[in-house]
Amino acid sequence: MNILSFFAHPDDETMLAGGALALLAMLGHSVHYLVCTRGEGGEMGEPPVCVQGELGKYRTIETINAVKALGGKTVEFLDYIDPIVGPDNLLFTFSDDIENIETQLSKVVRKHHINSIISHGSNGEYGHPAHKTVFQSVKLYFEVNNNSDINWYTAQANYPNPIKPHLINKDDPASWILDIKPVIYMKINAAKAHVSQNALFVRRSQKELKRNVSLEEVIAEEEAYYWVRGSKDDLLSTFRESKNIRE
Numbered sequence: 001m002n003i004l005s006f007f008a009h010p011d012d013e014t015m016l017a018g019g020a021l022a023l024l025a026m027l028g029h030s031v032h033y034l035v036c037t038r039g040e041g042g043e044m045g046e047p048p049v050c051v052q053g054e055l056g057k058y059r060t061i062e063t064i065n066a067v068k069a070l071g072g073k074t075v076e077f078l079d080y081i082d083p084i085v086g087p088d089n090l091l092f093t094f095s096d097d098i099e100n101i102e103t104q105l106s107k108v109v110r111k112h113h114i115n116s117i118i119s120h121g122s123n124g125e126y127g128h129p130a131h132k133t134v135f136q137s138v139k140l141y142f143e144v145n146n147n148s149d150i151n152w153y154t155a156q157a158n159y160p161n162p163i164k165p166h167l168i169n170k171d172d173p174a175s176w177i178l179d180i181k182p183v184i185y186m187k188i189n190a191a192k193a194h195v196s197q198n199a200l201f202v203r204r205s206q207k208e209l210k211r212n213v214s215l216e217e218v219i220a221e222e223e224a225y226y227w228v229r230g231s232k233d234d235l236l237s238t239f240r241e242s243k244n245i246r247e
């Protein structure tokens with residue numbers, strides 16, 4: 001199977017879906033990565049890895065290393081620039097032109113003979129406008145190609161008592177929950193590869209848990225997915241092989 005991981009920023013692939021993507025690679029599937037921006041507007045890290053103007057270059061390398069850690073086959077970027085985060089943590093999308101994003105997505109899907117797409121969920125997880133843009137562009141892809149037999153699944157689906165409630169898409173009910181413990185070392189190594197974001201990952205969790213945490217502890221041991229269209233079973237049967245599934 002050829003799977004496309006399609007997310008807005010470097011590190012979304014790892015933090016939102018790294019377990020499933022690593023498991024798919026481990027089971028012999030080809031996982032291709034498409035990232036809309038190079039995360040130019042994010043933080044430089046603690047200590048900073050570079051100056052803001054060079055961040056895109058650094059985060060490109062970090063993403064390539066993360067994809068390697070997840071066992072991915074290829075990684076490509078669309079040339080959108082990630083806007084700098086505004087005051088009071090105000091977040092922006094990289095583009096409102098979903099037609100143009102859809103056109104580029106469609107080329108990548110054809111090039112790699114993609115069978116399944118894994119993307120952001122309908123609420124953009126915690127409401128990030130760029131994540132919602134990606135969701136909308138995949139939705140448009142299936143409106144344009146309504147006869148397509150490609151499957152679409154979204155990450156961070158909703159289920160009772162999730163490990164990270166702030167990342168859940170409240171309108172996407174989980175079709176299954178994946179125990180990612182067998183590949184958690186791959187997800188941890190991928191998270192570590194995003195060097196400029198490591199302090200941010202830890203800070204977010206510390207705020208939530210109100211105690212000091214290590215990067216290893218930040219990585220959730222389960223991931224939930226919503227089957228949006230196509231065959232539910234294509235990906236599910238693969239995960240059943242791994243016996244780490246709750247339906």
Ligand SMILES: [Zn+2]
Nearest residue numbers: 008009012128
């Ligand atoms: Zn993101």
